[in-house]
Amino acid sequence: MAYHKLLPRQYMVLALVSLCAPLGDSCLSRGMTSLPAISLAHPATLIAAVFTPWIAVGIALLIGFFASYLTALSWADLTFVLPATALGNVVVALIARFWLNEPISLERWAGIVLITVGVGFVARGPSLTERTAPEASTPAEAGEPALGREQAR
């Protein structure tokens, strides 16, 4: 079975996935908690929140996350990429502690260690599921050639 080892630039993409999401979430949290409580009876206020500065910066960071995430999904399995995104929770905990001044306990440090070990565990395995025959119908339906799948092997 072929072993799909990642290139350095692909690790960089995964690092962007891990960093942009927690930074974006933190900006969203900062923006949303500074707003009055929003109810489902007034959904327009939720749309208006998108144009406030913290929410806008958060959205920009999440766009960066999404671009990196899509790139990673094009050459790696979803179950390989997702643990990498979980590293973001470690970053969230650190940001919550040092930026939002939320407390961080010993349990949370244990969580940070477990997530890091879990991510390291899956990172040592193959990044892409080996398939014996290419799925010819799917790219054709999409109207694009499946360039990367064969070249990634």
Next chain:
Amino acid sequence: MTIPYSAVQTGPWAAVAMIAAIVLTSTAGEVLTAGAMKSVGDLDEIRAHSGLKGAIHAVLTCPLFFAGVTFLALSFFSLLFALNHLNLSLVAPASASLTLVTNAVAAKVFLKENVDRRRWTSAVLVCIGVYFLAH
């Protein structure tokens, strides 16, 4: 007299409903998006052959991608709504932890990914870690 937003209490079932909405829409969105990207192919290679415009065109002409984005948008607004009522340190880890499990199951069932012992172990470790982070 208006009640300060910080004094508004969110019940446990409301919190569960908010987090469940994020998890379900996020799982549907991520599985659809992953399926779309697999059908498109390696974006790095497409960009090398056709440039950035070619890569963007390849993504934007995939119908499955828009189905995924629709669900991810629903997940995003569910997250915004939840963040307005709950702490980031609860919402982010809880939704991420549950999404990891539901995504692993969905990836195995719908994307036919090889979710082997290593990946399940990793998922469990990360889930427990995220649980600890939430407390």
